[in-house]
Amino acid sequence: MDAHVDTVQFAIADIARHRLDPAAALDFVSDPGFGGIAMFVGKVRAQNLGREVVGVSYDMFDPLALAVFAQAAEEARALVGPRLKLHVSHAKGRLGVGDLAVVVAAGTPHRDEAFRACRLMIEKVKHQAPIWKQEHYLDGDSVWSEGCSLCEGHAHDHD
Amino acid sequence: MDAHVDTVQFAIADIARHRLDPAAALDFVSDPGFGGIAMFVGKVRAQNLGREVVGVSYDMFDPLALAVFAQAAEEARALVGPRLKLHVSHAKGRLGVGDLAVVVAAGTPHRDEAFRACRLMIEKVKHQAPIWKQEHYLDGDSVWSEGCSLCEGHAHDHD
Amino acid sequence: MKIELNLFGALRQYTPAAAVTLEVADDARVADVRTALRAHAEAYWPGFHSGLLARSAFASETTVLREGEPVPADGRMAVLPPVSGG
Amino acid sequence: MKIELNLFGALRQYTPAAAVTLEVADDARVADVRTALRAHAEAYWPGFHSGLLARSAFASETTVLREGEPVPADGRMAVLPPVSGG
Numbered sequence: 001m002d003a004h005v006d007t008v009q010f011a012i013a014d015i016a017r018h019r020l021d022p023a024a025a026l027d028f029v030s031d032p033g034f035g036g037i038a039m040f041v042g043k044v045r046a047q048n049l050g051r052e053v054v055g056v057s058y059d060m061f062d063p064l065a066l067a068v069f070a071q072a073a074e075e076a077r078a079l080v081g082p083r084l085k086l087h088v089s090h091a092k093g094r095l096g097v098g099d100l101a102v103v104v105a106a107g108t109p110h111r112d113e114a115f116r117a118c119r120l121m122i123e124k125v126k127h128q129a130p131i132w133k134q135e136h137y138l139d140g141d142s143v144w145s146e147g148c149s150l151c152e153g154h155a156h157d158h159d
Numbered sequence: 160m161d162a163h164v165d166t167v168q169f170a171i172a173d174i175a176r177h178r179l180d181p182a183a184a185l186d187f188v189s190d191p192g193f194g195g196i197a198m199f200v201g202k203v204r205a206q207n208l209g210r211e212v213v214g215v216s217y218d219m220f221d222p223l224a225l226a227v228f229a230q231a232a233e234e235a236r237a238l239v240g241p242r243l244k245l246h247v248s249h250a251k252g253r254l255g256v257g258d259l260a261v262v263v264a265a266g267t268p269h270r271d272e273a274f275r276a277c278r279l280m281i282e283k284v285k286h287q288a289p290i291w292k293q294e295h296y297l298d299g300d301s302v303w304s305e306g307c308s309l310c311e312g313h314a315h316d317h318d
Numbered sequence: 319m320k321i322e323l324n325l326f327g328a329l330r331q332y333t334p335a336a337a338v339t340l341e342v343a344d345d346a347r348v349a350d351v352r353t354a355l356r357a358h359a360e361a362y363w364p365g366f367h368s369g370l371l372a373r374s375a376f377a378s379e380t381t382v383l384r385e386g387e388p389v390p391a392d393g394r395m396a397v398l399p400p401v402s403g404g
Numbered sequence: 405m406k407i408e409l410n411l412f413g414a415l416r417q418y419t420p421a422a423a424v425t426l427e428v429a430d431d432a433r434v435a436d437v438r439t440a441l442r443a444h445a446e447a448y449w450p451g452f453h454s455g456l457l458a459r460s461a462f463a464s465e466t467t468v469l470r471e472g473e474p475v476p477a478d479g480r481m482a483v484l485p486p487v488s489g490g
Contacts, residue, residue, distance in 0.1 A: 022182065033205055035201040038198070042196075060464070062466075064467070102489065115274070115278060116445060125489050126270075131489025133488040147487070149486045220396050223398075285403055286401070287402045289326065291403070304402035308375065308400045309374075
């Protein structure tokens with residue numbers, strides 16, 4: 001990451017103190033030489049698998065999450081080339097319906113690279129980063145999501 | 160479009176009076192039932208085909224542009240289903256480097272549909288909407304971009 | 319019939335008004351309008367490149383018109399050079 | 405050697421501290437730690453589902469560890485149930 005220190009930005013936002021900021025993400029990945037920015041914003045949904053959700057709590061193993069984001073950024077750079085700026089931020093703590101859970105943004109000279117880099121990053125965040133979601137339901141129950149195993153042979157076993 | 164009047168938003172922003180607003184686009188396509196929002200933001204680049212660009216002017220045939228956006232929205236709905244909110248806004252007039260030229264946002268329950276709908280919309284904006292870009296160069300020269308012919312048999316002949 | 323063509327993009331440079339009024343047969347098709355506009359351009363537009371018109375489409379306010387379609391009843395059309403939005 | 409395991413996600417529910425200290429052989433591999441944790445869990449965690457541990461990975465602060473890798477020198481590892489970020 002040292003060689004790309006001004007072109008990648010990762011953040012874990014403890015929602016007791018910080019909010020995710022899509023506008024700041026757009027600003028960060030902007031560049032006079034870039035024409036295309038693709039962004040993904042994940043929000044807490046009011047329903048999941050037929051149950052009424054009132055909120056979610058995200059748990060995270062911070063140092064490894066940041067290492068996974070950095071590795072994903074290297075893969076994105078290998079995929080679309082060096083003219084790339086990336087932002088990844090993920091909320092940690094308890095969120096309500098409609099709150100921002102994750103923001104990914106990718107800026108590149110042209111749009112195809114931006115879409116591909118953005119998609120790669122959100123897939124890594126979803127499938128490989130050590131982040132866990134616990135859903136809180138209207139009936140008072142709470143359940144940890146099933147998720148994707150990080151064990152060998154279990155890669156991408158669940159979406 | 161009548162049946163989806165609250166779920167699609169199209170705007171032509173005469174930059175003498177209006178600015179494109181990605182945050183407002185995100186808000187518009189948000190919904191308690193939606194977990195994923197994909198957005199594309201196009202900005203004016205400082206270089207194109209090796210020439211130094213100082214600005215661009217966008218010309219537009221407004222009524223047909225809005226009709227093309229509406230038709231594209233119907234195609235997106237056919238592609239990903241009815242649980243979809245879309246925003247498309249495009250600047251008109253003279254822009255400087257780094258200014259926003261286009262914003263497309265798509266909100267859906269899950270991320271794959273959001274990415275696909277967003278990509279479809281920006282491709283339609285680029286290839287089928289009656290919008291023309293004139294680039295202004297550092298040396299004082301101005302040139303209309305080559306573009307995609309809308310004639311029969313010429314579809315997608317240029318990117 | 320009298321038709322009014324509004325010009326866009328690179329076609330604007332040929333005439334300050336960005337519009338041309340032409341006379342065509344009452345049963346004219348889009349292809350006939352294209353032929354009439356080409357003749358007008360070759361006569362009155364200095365430096366006109368016919369390749370640009372060949373790649374341009376004709377449209378109403380709601381749709382791109384195919385070559386065999388009749389001219390819209392109100393005689394108003396837009397001439398659209400290759401597009402470059404986004 | 406003494407190892408300290410930090411627990412995340414659904415594994416947090418089994419112990420208020422979200423951490424477990426175990427004793428393993430000095431040359432223990434990750435697979436040995438998995439075996440030791442399973443024995444501990446079956447002994448001390450009411451309602452423990454072994455399927456969850458089977459699908460959990462062990463990691464240092466910088467990488468997921470494979471089953472055949474040695475325990476990190478500092479004896480600290482994280483136990484990661486299936487992830488569900490985003």
